[in-house]
Amino acid sequence: MAHRFRIAINTGGGDAPGLNAVIYAVTMAAHGRGWEVHGIQQGYAGLFDTSKIIQLTPERVAGIMAHGGTILGTTNKGDPFRRPHERPDGTIEFRDESDRLVENFRRLGFDVLVAVGGDGSLQLAHRLSEKGLRVVCVPKTIDNDLAATQQTFGFDTAVSTATEAIDKLHSTAEAHERVMVVEVMGRYAGWIALHSGLSGDSDVILIPEIPFDIDKVCDRIMENEVRGKRHGIVVVAEGAKVGGQLVTREKTDERREEVVLGGVAEWVAKEIARRTGKETRSLVLGHLQRGGSPTTWDRLLSLRFGAAAVRFIAEGERNVMVAWQPPLMKAVPLSEVIGKTKLVPVDSDTVQTCRDLGISLGD
Numbered sequence: 001m002a003h004r005f006r007i008a009i010n011t012g013g014g015d016a017p018g019l020n021a022v023i024y025a026v027t028m029a030a031h032g033r034g035w036e037v038h039g040i041q042q043g044y045a046g047l048f049d050t051s052k053i054i055q056l057t058p059e060r061v062a063g064i065m066a067h068g069g070t071i072l073g074t075t076n077k078g079d080p081f082r083r084p085h086e087r088p089d090g091t092i093e094f095r096d097e098s099d100r101l102v103e104n105f106r107r108l109g110f111d112v113l114v115a116v117g118g119d120g121s122l123q124l125a126h127r128l129s130e131k132g133l134r135v136v137c138v139p140k141t142i143d144n145d146l147a148a149t150q151q152t153f154g155f156d157t158a159v160s161t162a163t164e165a166i167d168k169l170h171s172t173a174e175a176h177e178r179v180m181v182v183e184v185m186g187r188y189a190g191w192i193a194l195h196s197g198l199s200g201d202s203d204v205i206l207i208p209e210i211p212f213d214i215d216k217v218c219d220r221i222m223e224n225e226v227r228g229k230r231h232g233i234v235v236v237a238e239g240a241k242v243g244g245q246l247v248t249r250e251k252t253d254e255r256r257e258e259v260v261l262g263g264v265a266e267w268v269a270k271e272i273a274r275r276t277g278k279e280t281r282s283l284v285l286g287h288l289q290r291g292g293s294p295t296t297w298d299r300l301l302s303l304r305f306g307a308a309a310v311r312f313i314a315e316g317e318r319n320v321m322v323a324w325q326p327p328l329m330k331a332v333p334l335s336e337v338i339g340k341t342k343l344v345p346v347d348s349d350t351v352q353t354c355r356d357l358g359i360s361l362g363d
């Protein structure tokens with residue numbers, strides 16, 4: 001008789017629309033094979049507080065597919081190799097408690113962990129696999145910057161949200177004859193800025209992959225004036241660098257390793273106003289891009305990722321990430337994907353399309 005797997009599933013890092021659809025697909029595909037699925041709460045943290053683990057049944061996941069967020073909760077502070085503990089004096093001490101996590105996993109009788117997450121979560125999964133845990137990962141990030149997979153779920157929804165916001169900015173920019181500078185997410189890669197900026201009919205798109213010259217940005221804005229267009233739209237990825245440096249916010253949480261990005265739009269807006277004399281405003285779309293119901297495209301991709309993860313478990317795969325390599329779903333060894341970033345190719349057709357349509361990339 002075939003082995004009846006007991007699967008644990010968690011969602012880690014920043015949320016992305018489509019997480020619930022992955023959970024749904026894993027649950028249904030596993031249940032169809034007579035397997036069990038258990039949901040771990042708050043990323044890896046839930047493997048320490050095991051009382052909160054929930055069994056996922058078809059009844060429990062009914063109707064979740066279309067919802068944003070994740071029914072399991074998520075965190076970007078759940079590193080089991082670096083668990084924060086507050087000392088009596090209020091300072092934070094970090095302890096490696098990964099062995100305890102592996103022990104808990106085994107004690108609960110789990111065979112495999114389906115870890116749904118971005119690069120940080122994949123790196124943790126890889127380290128846990130080196131300690132003997134069997135993992136199958138599903139790639140998640142609205143930034144679309146994970147290697148080996150053509151796309152991650154959440155990206156399409158984020159681009160749709162950003163494009164809708166840019167569409168709305170056109171009328172107010174035109175009414176006031178202003179330049180609007182919109183900051184979108186994208187730490188290392190400019191996928192969201194590029195796709196929403198192009199689809200949203202912007203004048204300038206600034207992405208981390210293409211260093212920009214603020215004078216060139218201003219030249220493009222002034223070209224509008226010559227053509228009788230008195231307003232302009234600039235879309236900038238949060239990871240676009242100013243003088244080779246990321247623009248960051250003050251760190252408010254010691255437990256978080258990553259720097260918090262934000263503020264590049266404000267810098268660009270001030271410079272445009274100073275150099276061109278144009279009234280300029282900036283706004284940050286921020287977490288709006290991570291919210292809401294996944295688009296049909298993201299839902300479909302999430303469901304395919306989840307079902308493929310279960311198929312790969314049945315086929316005996318271990319320590320892999322499910323990657324969409326059209327038209328197939330492939331199992332790619334974690335060691336081949338972690339720490340790699342899928343950047344926008346600067347000679348891609350989409351970049352070329354921007355240039356053909358007169359959109360400046362600031363270079």
Ligand code: F6P
Pocket residue numbers: 014076118141142143185186187238261290
């Ligand atoms: O990685 C996805 C992402 O949305 C980045 O674009 C952004 O810098 C980061 O998450 C923000 O994360 P947080 O939820 O900690 O604000």
